[in-house]
Structure formats: structure tokens, C-alpha cells
Amino acid sequence: MTVPNDSFTFNSTFAPYTSKNGATASVCPDWPPVPMTTIIPSIYSIICILGIIANLLAICVLAHTSASRRTVANTFMLNLCVSDLLFLLSLPLWAVYYSRGYSWPFGQVACKISGSLHNLNLYASIFFITCMSMDRYLALVHPLRSQSVRDLKRAKLMCVLVWVLALACTAPTMAVRDTHYIEALDVEACVISYPDHTWYRTLAWMKVLVGFLLPMIIISCCYCAIGRHFLAGSGLASLRKASNSCKSSASQDSCSKPERPPTPCVNPSSSGGRPKEGRGLERVLWTVAAVVLAFFLCWFPFHCVTFIDILKSDGWLDSCWAHWAVHNLTPLTLCLGFSNSAINPVLYCFIGNHFRGRLAALSKGLCVRLKAREEDHNQKRGSFSTRLSSFSRKLSDLKDLAIVDASAHA
Template sequence: MAIPNDLSLFNSTSSLYSATKTEPNTSLAPSAPHCPDWPPIPMTIVIPAIYSVICVLGTIANALAVCVLAHASASRRTVANTFMLNLCVSDLLFLLSLPLWAVYYSQGYSWPFGWVACKVCGALHNLNLYASIFFITCMSIDRYLAIVHPLRSQSARDPKRARLTCILVWVLACACSAPIFYLRNTYHLERLGVEACVIDYPDDTWYMTLVWMKMCLAFLLPLLVISCCYCAIGRHLLADTGLVRMQNVSHPNMPSFKSLESRDGCSRPDRPPTPCVSPSFSASRPLEGRGLERVLWTVAAVVVAFFLCWFPFHCVTFLDVLMSDGWLDGCGIDWTIHNLTPLTLCLGFSNSAINPVLYCFIGNHFRGRLGGLCKGLCVRMKVRGDDHSQKRGSFSTRLSSFSRKLSDLKDLAIVEPSGSA
């Protein structure tokens, strides 16, 4: 097994079989960097602080999102909401493990929670990485079907099928995370005197295979699918917008889609225009026409946020792969890999806290349901408080009545002897 170096301590995706296997005598101490002219970043202070902020904000936001989406009415349990709910659950599971990683960094890369927690927390990180992008890809495909093929996709865009798709996504994400769960373990570093939680790759083949699998399945392939979906959506929207303008120019007296909707009672979005459907059909549609663009922009914002958060981490990972194969070398590359890997990982983790915030600020329905949920909770608490006050008042009344009766009995007991005398 390769001798571990400081890279194996700097991040939660670290490995013992690292890129510096050509430098087996490198010092393990973080205070002795490979490039003296490039100052290291104090990870034991910076990383726990960032993790703490992400954990608190992300847990609160995702918990609220799960409550709102899980308590939605049957008419609101759409395909998009099903995918969003599972995405929030995935983020919430990972965020619950983030405090353990914060302690890991704050204690100088020492893992005090045992090898079981090491395996579970490492697996949750990889599970969230795969599940998040898989659910976002499903959401993008669903938007493509709803906008470009609104009529032909009705049978496919069914909430029951969406739930089956979510089950398949969870199974696939678990399968992709299984190798990391198997290889993740605690390893005692004698030079530092710590028990580190690292990935123990058996050889270079395992390392390269799993790294390329992560970059391809969790980034490149979803990027290709999502880009194709949104390019097709963009072309469809532009084409429909141009068609509407041509119709307005050639037929200025033609009624608008809003007027048609008010006449025949059909649900029809202003943009993009779609054929009129009967009220019974529109009632079964997972996506209402009036909220079409709002949901589209919500999903687009989630997609952009994901790639802005995870793209730097995959770039640094790719540099690590190139350095492992000897394609790159130098202090700049070495410093970038050692110091930016944990920071870009923090940026990736922040995506788990950003997603529900996007729902709150962009989705009007979400804000309305969140407000309704809070109002309902306040009403229940008020009613419960009133009931408690009534019970206390009733108990006080009964107690006062009992005291008066007891007092009357005492007075009667005193008066009766004197009367008999």
C-alpha cells in the first residue's frame, strides 16, 4: 500500500493511494508543504467554520422544504415536486453528517467516531453527489417533455412513474457509492498520531476507475443530457414566440391566448402556446400552464447552481488525475490540488443549502404553501394554548368550588355542636 501524504488528510474524499506516490518521503505534516514559497491555507480553522454555516442553513432550509413538499395536497404532488422532494431528502441526509467532518478538520484530521461512522459519512457524501445530479437530470428531462411534447408525454409524466423513477435513482446512486463505502476506512498515521478517515484504494486501477466514473456519471454525462434538454426547450420557446409575433402581425385582430382561455374555459399558457385541452384533461396535468415558466426558471436555477458549485471540484479532481499520470507537475499545480480540493469541496457542499433557498425565492407556490404551513402551525399552537388555558381555568374553578364546599362543611361542623347544646 502506498505511503499516505498530506493530501489524504485535506478532504473527505481523500485517499491513501494518492497522486504523490512518486514522493514517498514527503513529510506528512501540513506545516511542511511541498512548495515553501506557496503558503498553505489554515484548513483546521477555515473548513470547520464553512461546514458549520452550511450545515445550519442547509438543514433548516431543507427541513422546511421537505415539510412543505411532503404535506402538499394531492393536486400539488406533481412530477417536478416528487423529484424536488427526493433531492431535498438527499441533501438533508448528507448535511446531517457534515458536523462530523467539521470535527474531523478541527481536530487536526483525526477521526474520533470509529470506522463505522467513517464508512457511513463517506458513503453519504458520495450518495448525495450522485443522487443530486441524477434527480436534477430527471427534472430537466421532465421539463423538456412538459414543454416540447406536452400532449404526447402526458402518459409518461405520471406521479406514480415519477416515484418509481426516484426508486431507481436511489438504487443507482447506492450502487455507484458502494465501492467508496467498501474502501473507506480509518487509518492510523504514526507520524501525526491521528486516526484519519480515508479511502484506501488497492492500486492505481481502482483509483483511476472510480475517479473517472465520478467525473463521467456525476458530471459530464448529466451535463450533456441537461444541455440537450435546455437547448431544445430554448429553441421551442423561441420558435413559438416568433410564431406568435408573426400571427399578431398578419392577423392584428386575432384574439390572444388569454381571451381564448376566458372564452372556452380551457387552460392554456400564454407562452409557449399549446393546443387547448378540456378542463378534465387539464385537471390531470402535473404542470399548470400558468406556472409553466416559473417552474422552468426554478429548475434552470437549480441546474445552474449545481454546476457552478461542483464544476470547480471536478476541475481540481481532473488536475489531480493529470498529475498522477505525470502529465502535469510544478508547485502551482501541487498547491492547487492540496489547498483548493477542500475549498472546492466546500463550494460543492454549499449546493445542498442553496437548492431549497432557490425554491423559496423563485417558486411562488412554495412560498405560499410555506406561509400556509406556518399559519396552520400557529393556529394549532394557539388553539392548543387556549384549550390548555380553558382546562386550567376549569380546574381552578373546580378547585375553588371544592374549597368552598370544604369550608362550608367545616363551618357546619363547628355550628352543629353549639346548636345541640
């Protein structure tokens, strides 16, 4: 099999760079390679453990939210956590893959599914974050006019569309993902085998544009509008109006957003008055900065390296630093991108007081149920012991009666 120069690329399962004859290329002998087989498995293990715990807790809390308190943002957050969790469950396979020196022992089906989960999460998580950003823009900048638009039915329909779009973006990569024997390393690697350079260039640009730049532009525009709205001083007035409307409105969607740092329904006459509003405004701006920075810092390095790879494959770059960056920094920058799956539940849920309160209540309820079950078990065990003791006494009485009766007959 003749392998094109770009037939194998670093995506989530990075086999070493492969030349046209299938041999591992050593284009920059003076640039030392990064020891992937030790660094990557360790980073993946940490991300996997922390991310699974955080997302499971977030899913438990969001799934156990009462129907009256379910919101549009909760719906997006729940789907985001599910997307992150599905991907994190595949990370142990990639950790084993790296630790075995790019040898994939799990078969072709697992290779396709695990690689698809990575791409699915790459698109789905960014799309859901974009939806949440747009929802926050509507809730904070247009809290009254958006009440009729921001309902749970539309949010669920939007989630379905996001999943369909993410699957559509993932399907081409899944088609070209496969296991392939690399003779130079004597391993069966899980790689992306592009039919030609057009496939590679199209999917790479789609990843950069659809999976990063366009969502980043939308997110930035939403939060810039939110920042201008509050810094202009109209935010507090809107919150006061929304507070008054919430008292008479039957819709609770815009009145209670546990995971949204400041809610449109604020009571300006409550204790503290202006200072409390100031603290809420400061919390909004800090959370906005955290959302944008986390998204940008986690994924920007990976897409930069992807862009360098596009330029290199088109002949615009042909230097040792470009080769070294693509084949050594891509796995490391992907680790940073993967960490966003562990950061998301912390960023969107655990910094909220309402979320922490629901988590504490859920934990307390679980402890109460466990304690009640243990007491019931102890009670049943005590009742069984009592019955057993009573039965033993009856046996003893019968035995004594039998001895007395035998003595009388003797």
C-alpha cells in the same frame, strides 16, 4: 503497513497528502498551505445550518401537498431534498474532524457512513436534478404528448432507480473508506485507502464523468431545447394549446406545477394577455439560466481539481502549483459543491409563488393549531381552577358546619 502514494486522497475527509512511507509530504515549501482547521469548520457550519433549515421547510411543504396536487416534479424535488438533508446531517462530524486537525473521534462505522453519505449525495442530487431537467423539457416543449408519460407512478419508479444507481456508484468508495493512523500527525484520520492506482483512477474518472459531465450534457441539452423552443415563438402557442387541453383533461399533472416557474396551463385570455405571457417567458429563461449556472458553478471547480489530481497521479503534471491546488483547493471547492445542497431548495422551491403560498398556508395552519391547543389548555386550566375553587368552598362550608355542630353540643 506500506501506503501507496495515492492511497489517501482528498475526498470529503481530507487527510493530508501521504507519501509511500506514510509521512506527510512537503513537496512545495514555498507555497503556503490554507488553514483548513479554521476555515473549513466555519464554512461547513454555515452550510449545515442554512441547508438543514431550507431543506426541512421544503420537505414539510412538499410532503404536506394534497394528493390531487402532487406532481412529477414535486416527487423529484422531495427526493432531492431528502438526499441533501441526509448529507447535511453529517457535516457537523466533518467540521469537528477539521477542527481537530484531521483527527476522527467517531469510529470506523461513522467514518464509512459519513463518507458514503457525501458520495451518495454527490451522485443522487445530480441525478435528481437531471431528472427534473428532463421533466421540465417534456412539460414545456411537449406538454401534450408527454401527459401520458409524466405520471406519478413512473416518477416514483424513476426515483427508486436513481437511489439504486447512486448507491451502486457509492459502494466502491464505501468499501475503501476507513480510519487510518497517520504517524506524522499522530492522528487517526478518516480517509480513502485505495488498494492500487487503478482503483483510484477508476473512481476518480467515474466521479468526473458520471457525477458531472454526462448529467451536465443532458441538463444543458434540455435547457437549450427549452430556450430554442420559446425563443422561436412556438412556446406561447404550445402554452395556449395546453391551456385549452387542461380545461377538458382529467390529468392535473401537466396543469399544475407549483415548483415549475411557468406552467403549461396558462390562460392566455386572463388579465394582461400577452404581457403576462411575456413575463412568464422571461421567468422561464431566467430560471433556466439559474438552474444551469448553479449546478455548473457549484460543482465545476471541484471536478476541475479532481481532473488535475488524475493528471498529476498519472505523471502528466508534476509541479508545485498542481500539488498545492490538489491538497488545498479540493476541500474549498468541495465546500462550494456542498453549498448546492443549501441552494437547491431555494432554487427549485422558494422562488415559486405557489410554493411560498403553500408554505405560508402551512405556517398559518400550524399557528392556528398551536393557538387552539393553547386555548384548550387554558380552558382546561380554568376549568380545573373552577373545580378546585368549588372544592375549597365546600371544604370551608363543611369546616364551618363542623364548628357550629361542635358549639351546639358544647
